[in-house]
Amino acid sequence: MSAANRNAQIIQGGMxxxxxxxxxxxxxxxxxxxxxxxxxxxxxxxVRRLQDGDPEGAVRRAMAAFPFPDIVKEALKRYFLPEGRQPGTTYKRSPMPSATGNRIQQGLTILGSYVEVFLAKEGHSGQVGINLLTKVQLPNLAALYGSMLAGVDYVLMGAGIPREVPGALDRLAQHLPASFRLDITELPGVTRDGPAPTTDLIPHDFGSEGQPDLKRPAFLPIVASHSLASMLQKKANGSIEGFVVEGPTAGGHNAPPRGAKVFDDEGQPVYGERDIVDLEKMVDLGLPFWLAGAYGSPEALRRARAHGAAGVQVGTLFAYCEESGLEPSIKDKVLEQVIGGTVSVRTDPRASPTGFPFKVVSLPGSTSEEDVYRARKRVCDLGYLREVYRKDDGGIGYRCASEPIADYMAKGGEAAETAGRKCLCNALMVNIGLGQIQKDGSAEAPLLTSGDDLPAIERLIRPGRSWYSARDVLDYLLDTTPIAAPKGEVVGQGA
Ligand SMILES: Cc1cc2nc3c(=O)[nH]c(=O)nc-3n(C[C@H](O)[C@H](O)[C@H](O)COP(=O)(O)O)c2cc1C
Incomplete structure (x- = not known):
């Protein structure tokens, strides 16, 4: 079992x-x-990197070390194009995740997360974590297992209540089958019989016999309140090694405000007193914690530590550094806006089909713009954010509020639920240069997320150099010039 490293002051957030x-x-x-x-x-x-020819060979280098060769063979046979995809052609997709565990989809997920962690750990002895969203229920067990096969040190999960994750980590470390109870939307009037359905992963199905036990990574749930942290510590089905406490200024999805829904003039959710995390209560839990959400400055890091945190989790500053996966032209556009003082971020309560508020950067050509959003033909072909619902016949179905409206309504959904919903799955693939060209020839558009503190990345841009590295971010954050923490300041403005 791994403990969390209390000496690490910075977690580069999963994005x-x-x-x-x-x-x-x-x-x-x-x-x-x-x-x-x-x-x-x-x-x-x-599968998209393979179809682009894996030009540097990194993906195939990691695949060669993967312990289950059948999955590697299958992935290469189905997807690898040595010369890369013809420009303008459609990517062949991985099957959509399903509760019954499509073997190919699970195998590709195990392999994909193995590759990512293997490469992240290559050539040094530092510590690497994997981030997953609890809400994205179906592929998570496979992603966890693949990352553990590559020796992942931490698992960080928010966007939901990851109560069953610690127990699954214990079991997967011994290659034992693991399950998550499915969170199912019950439609009015549909009766429910029998035990709650689960989504399962059976490592032996992939050839795990004879493999040595794996390291059980440290588990850090991402929470927006001390009460959730305390509940998880008491009621999770295994051990928790620390927490990330994330406030509503953070990039990505945010927890919704507590209490009555109130919106400002721009339609953004308003957070209040009840959303402030009591950091003394976090300290009382006795586990290390890191604060996230506009903590990307040396002053904020010192403040966090003065309040008992081990350090901070930072996303936005790292999102625009040289090493991040964001498509370079998108980075350049945003950096230009930052330098020009025109960059803006909005907390959109509708964009994400998960129903969580989602931070959106206003970016020309992205679906943050009404005309680009309206011009897109709705299609649901990746399916990570689909909710699982119970069909009239008692079986399980899948639906997404961003899918074609008629399809959603045919699955018992309300038209009003679809308003303003965006296809995050396709847009986020465009952000990293792996966007789909749909069969009708249309190219998917990006949709970028960042924290409210996005303008602050200007502090990393030096005269005559509009880029910066991950090392620059760390040097900046770990600056040791003593600045007194303001007395009595309230930090941890968590959702
Ligand atoms: C581009 C981007 C994508 C993100 N995606 C995720 C994600 O997939 N899962 C997650 O738990 N947090 C996600 N986050 C949140 C970060 O992990 C981190 O907690 C947050 O960025 C910290 O606040 P900051 O944005 O003020 O630095 C994302 C943030 C950004 C900027």
Missing amino acids: GVAVSNWRLARAVASEGQIGVISGTGIDSVL
Whole structure:
């Protein structure tokens, strides 16, 4: 069992899809801080990299070390194109995740997260974590197992209540079958019989016999309240080694405000007193914790530590550094906006089909713009954010509020639920240069997320140099010039 390293002051936050890729996590981990890869949609990342010819050979180098050769053979046979894909052609997709565990999809997910962690850990002895969203239920067990096969040191999961994850880590470390109870949307009038359905992973199905036991990584749930942290510590089905406490200013998805829904003039959710995390209560839990959400400055790191945190988790500053997976032209556009003082981030309560508020950067050509959003033909072909619902016949179905409206309604969904919902799955693949060209020839558009503190990346841009590295971010954050922490300041403005 791994303990959490209380001496690591910085966790580079997990950023999906593959914004926090192996290159970024490796750069951070090799400097002695915690580098985190994103395991979300990792099978799609893998198969698209293979179809682009894996020009540097890194993916195939990691695949050659994977312990289950059948999956490697299958992945190469189905997806690898030595010359790369013809420009303008459609990527062949990984099968969509399903509760019944499609073997190919699970195999590709195990392999994809193995590759990402293997490469992030290559060539140094630093520590690497994997980030997953609890809400994305179906592929998570496979992503966890693949990362553990590569020796992942940490698992970080938010966007939901990851109560069953610690027990699954214990079992997967011994290659034993693991299950998560499925969170199912019950439609009005549909009766429910029998035990709650689960999604399962059976390592033996992939050839795990004879494999040595794996290291059980440290588990750090990402929480937005001390009460959730305390509940998880008491009621999770295994051990928790620490927490990330994330506030509503953080990039990505945010926890919704507590209490009545109130919106400001721009339609953004308003957070209040009840959303402030009591850091003394966090200290009382006795586990290390890291604060996230606009903590990307040396002053904020010192403040966090003065309040008993081990350090901070930072995403936005790392998202735009050289090593991150963001498509270079997108990085350049945003950096230009930052330098020009025009960059803006909005907390959109509708964009994500998960129903969680999602931070969106206003970016020309992205679905943050109404005309680009409206011009896109709705399609659901990746399916990571689909909710599982109970069909009239008692069986299980899948639906997403961003899918074609008629399809969603045919599955018992309300039209109002679809308004303003965006296809994050496809957009996030575009952000990292792996966007789909759909069969009708249309190219998917990006949708970028960042924290409210995005303008602060200007502090990393030096005269005459509009880029910076992960090392620059760490040097900046770990600056040791003493500045007194303001007395009585409230930190941990968590959701
Ligand atoms: C581009 C981007 C993508 C993110 N994606 C995820 C994600 O997939 N899972 C997650 O738990 N957090 C995600 N986050 C949140 C970060 O892990 C981190 O907690 C957050 O960025 C910290 O606050 P900051 O944005 O003010 O630095 C994302 C953040 C950014 C900027």
